[in-house]
Amino acid sequence: TERSFIAIKPDGVARNLVGEIIARFERKGFVLVGLKQIVPTADLAKSHYAEHAERPFFGGLVSFITSGPVVAMVWEGKGVIAAARALIGATNPLASAPGTIRGDLAIDVGRNIIHGSDSVDSAKREIALWFAETELLATATPNPHIYEPRN
Ligand code: GTP
Ligand code: MG
16 A cells, blocks of 8 residues: 655645545545644745755745645555545646646646645655654555455
């Protein structure tokens, strides 16, 4: 099984989309193994988005992500990293398909309401950055209504 770091950004929280977004992951069948609401420090935001440090939008991205509460989550399940990216949709919400979170709920790239890890390595890095091991549940027993046995 697999884990992904998912964060509802300050715009998603301010727009009262937390329940809507969590419901989509729950309905898919993924398991929530970590959850907290925090206002990220600038250090945390810069480490989280370190790969974009040289981009022109970096300053705005860091100031936006630290501007209010973020709902930080770890979701678990088969293929969750790629599946969460598919549920989330393309970076630019106007290019995200209807049915995706960004496609249904957002317009501007700088207000795209949610983050999802883009690879196994970034998921591991981001989970360790945002959560202590003690804040995460143990791996869930697969629900037989969602998973066939032994695959
Ligand atoms: P995350 O899940 O947030 O990492 O989004 P992503 O993986 O779909 O996109 P990427 O990692 O390339 O960019 C990270 C974030 O930077 C995006 O979610 C946007 O909020 C922001 N961003 C990316 N490109 C632009 C841009 O061209 N302009 C602005 N203003 N923001 C951008
Ligand atoms: Mg990204």
